[in-house]
Amino acid sequence: MVDVDVITQEVIGARLNGIVSEMQVAIFRTGFSTIIRETHDFSCALLDWQGRLVGSHSSVVGHNGAYPYCVAGVLEFYDYEDMKEGDSFVINSAYHSGVPHPMDIVVVTPIFYEGSLVAFCASIGHKSDIGGLAPGSRVTLARDVYGEGLQILPVRFQRDYQIIKETEQFFRGNSRSPHLVLGDLTAQAGALWSIGGERLIALMDQFGKEVVESTFDLLGKRTEQRLRRELEEWPDGVFEGETFIRDVVDSSRTIRLHVAAIKEGDRLIMDFSATGDQSEGPVNIRPPFLRGISTSSLTAMVDPSIPNNWGSQGVIDYRFRSGSLVDPIYPGPTGFYSKNLRAIEGIVNRAMTKASGRPAVSFGGTQSSMVLGSRGASARPYVQYEIFNPGSYAFEGGDGWPGTGHGFSGSSRFTSIEILEAEFDVRLLQFAVTPDTGGAGKFRGGSSYRRDYLLKGSAKFTGGADRRVAQGTEGGMDGVVGAVVINPGTPQEQRHETMVSSVELAPGDVVRIEAPAGGGVGDPKERERERVIHDVEDGIVSSQNAIDLYGMSQRELQEAGLGA
């Protein structure tokens, strides 16, 4: 270790941010699949030679927690002596790395400077297909990881910058779209070397290897110190976050999600051990992702611009109970882990806001999805895939809202209605907020909304959301649950409040997606009168609910020109 002045540390820090952002753009630019370019479900990171996170670029915050475990996975199977320049390694086993499910393949490349291994660059990216029961490899039917397609323990993918023939054949034989998988992996590895590797080497040329390596250390220590100083100012105590989900296999079974944030001096323990048992189905989550979410939640309490590195990651200690939903035992399946992400975010943010004294937050709804596939020989073949973000949480100080852009994982956009109608055999009948759905409160949860599709041809529908009530807090009320409704308002109406699979639909049928709503924060009677009046005028709250839940008087409403 050499001493590095704070200025040089900051300059190198700015460079490291630039390196990860340039790697990310390079993968975006050269990736093959639409997953990379349209869904943006990928990230990249820079780690030191020990596998500690130095910098990352990610819209999926859980990935930050995953990376150290990915490098550790490589190091478990390969010695440093066995790595050389031009190598890259891949893993997708959630039990031998940090990736949350096998559809995410991580590429790890060691970076060498003057002959010695100085760092790792890594990138996690969702893959279009790795075999298994159905296209896309994710199936609710999976009861172990073997039902979720190819399982890759750490293997060498490239040597001397070339894909190893044996590895390539292995991929070719295990995917429905091998060219997309190999194309994306090559783009990931290429960016890691040509941007990450080359820029890191240039940085060491400029400042010296020892200075850069010491800065990796110092930046982490400074981040840790900054967060620990903040923690010291928080009160000591135990602060809990809790919610309940329905199991995907047995929808009558409720699983408890729980975390206790134990704060003592400048230490913080996130104890997830009271979370219920793992599911037989693919909704389990491995611990690394929870570490990523917890770190981001901590920095969000203090200052969201605090870097996500080994220093911020090292502030929190964790307790998990083996066999629980958040520390499943091998080979428990994890393909649909993302179904519970918002619930996990919710309990972590609840515990963290209580511990820090920041504004209380409620729970947001669950993300829903739909896949509509055309059917029949005469039909125009298509697969229409959409993601719907729910009504979001509220916080003491602001209302939730429906749609895109909230929390840590709400970045998926809506598909354009005009594009849908031009490309697929559907017509949209409605896309509108549903009144009286967001949890009432001093600050209201984000509303539910309806999106109705009229089918012009036969199709199979899979989608919806798992049933979970987005709880309100501090006197705020719960949000309504989501649903898929087939032929609403007709005698044949079918309502499903959990995910449905392969529903056969005929021309003229209507599918309605009802997005789950978020919970409220605080007593609705304390809500600013102006906000209540605007909600009534805006069609978010009915006059009746304004009176019943928010305690408005008939007269107040009439004075506002809203005759009830």
Add this chain to the structure above:
Amino acid sequence: MKTVAVDTGGTFTDMVVMDQETGEIEILKVPSTPSDPSQSIVQGVLEMFPNKGDLDNIGTLSHGTTVGTNILVQNRGAKVGLLITEGFTGINDIWHLPRFGAELGNLFIEKKPLVPPRFRLEVPERIDNEGNVLKALDEEATIQAIRRLKEKGVESIAVVLLFSFLNPAHEKRVGELIKQEYPEAWVSLSSEILPQIREHPRYSTTVANARLDPAMTAYLTNLSKQLRDEGVKTRQLYIMQSNGGVNKVESVVPVTTILSGPCAGALAGVEIASAAGFDNVVTLDVGGTSTDLALGEKGKILEETSGRLGDWELGVPMLMIHTIGAGGGTIAWLDKGGGLQVGPQSAGADPGPVCYGKGGTNPTVTDANVVLGYLNPNNLGGGKVSLHYDKAYEAIKEMGATLGLSPLQTAEGIIRIINAKMEEGVRAVSTERGYDLRDFSMVAFGGAGPIPSGRLAADLNMQKVIVPPAPGVTSALGLLMADPRRDYMTSRLAPLAGLTGEAAMTVFSGLESQALEGFQSDGFPREQIQLSRFLDLRYQGQGYELTVAVSGAAQLTEDDLKASRANFDQLHAQQFGHGAPEEPVEVVNYRVVAVAQVRHATINPGVAGEGGVETARAGDRDACFSSAQGMISCPVYNRALLRPGHRLEGPVIVDQSDSTTVIYPGQLAEIDGFGNIIITVN
């Protein structure tokens, strides 16, 4: 005759007057008047033309403005009402945009619809994806909705109906009904503002226009009137648009002016560099609160067809300009981990840097430049603002004491950190898009651009730095270099393979006649108008398009379309590393760009000077190029007296009324035939 250019910035309004015959240029900086920017413009014009009779000599006046940008960023502007297809209120009421920038990771923000739903009413009607009317417009209900908006005190109405880009009949009729029921209201129809498929960007752009309409129009009308009242007779008043072209004040669509300010600078930077023989450049425009960066390849600035400004998604053609929060007023601060941070917060113009003496206490980049001796404390704004060296020194000394650093080390540190951020910004417009910076030079301007540019270019391995003759008014100069330009577009989603040349021509002809009509009504003869055709293409099912040029032939053939297709595959390969010539391609949008060729500013060669470089010597100033070495005596030259052929060897500081250029130790500079300082950095 004279051409006048006015660029309104946050602190100063820059003016350039060019003699159309000789090309000679005069410049002036006057303090901006943010509450009504037209005041400073009129005042500047009167200062430049003290004799009333001379005002007749103003042939054209071009203006770059941030009025529109500020309205949207500060969430001001008109009270807007929205009329939208019945059943589809979610386009407004449900949030559509992912987070970006400083919002990432922040759990405590609240988003509200662009139009409060109480001012968003439904219109019973529906058009399908082929432009057929599924449900006729219910005029009675529409009239009721318009009356309600009127009662609610809405001033400006946006009309956004599904598939109006294919069949605008319903929107047009709603527009007529508004005129009939509420003639005072401003109206923005989505089929006119942005006739493009994808309802959300069309809606957002149309609402933005409705927001801007009354204030922008009032501003421009008032400006024209004030100028006329003072005796400016010309009818040639132009506004800079985001697309890098200008448009007549009476024809400009407010939402197209969003990048009016930074565009002109980028344009001037690229033109000046091209004239000087540098075709590949990155423009670095450093102002008080931010730095604007753009890339010019072969003398042309990259463009994009949409952009984002805060919560607004704007589907208007714009130059690709990357803005980072790094400028002279950017604040240095200490974090709780004991680290020194610089930005992104800025002290702005008020209170401004500590050295302004207006009550600022946080050291800024400008304060560091004063302490390091780069900025002449007596020379900012041509001596109109004097800087308090002592105050800057004390603030930086105090910050350094906490860090255990000397004042010089602290000032140097602030500069090194902000420079690292600017360098990452340069990479974002160049290497991140696949360009190799070794093939590029840097054009540095804005009052504060030519101070760091020598260091940045050296660190980035760029070739040269070009410092234009008047860096502080380069943006204003760019206004003199812009041609009148109008963009027209429409969406027709269809497989390219099934498209005949004739069918494509029909669509293009429609757009071209609109373009000609527009320009001719502004008084441009046909022969001055140049039309270019483009198609936005994508591989079937992709979520994004690339714009490729289409033949300008009188009749299009299938071969012309095939050529465009080949260009698309190639462009896709260049931008994304791979193309797919075997995959089906879809046409999404048709575009026509119309440019009126007018005589505009050309870069004149300077006059070779009498006497050697020492005639321009203005003494020495102590400056610091390495805190280890401390302050050293550094030669200072007066830019106004430097002539083509003069050579300088760093360390040298060049002072001029609107900017300061630093030539670092070991760097060589020469004044070229156009009066630019060309610095060889390595």
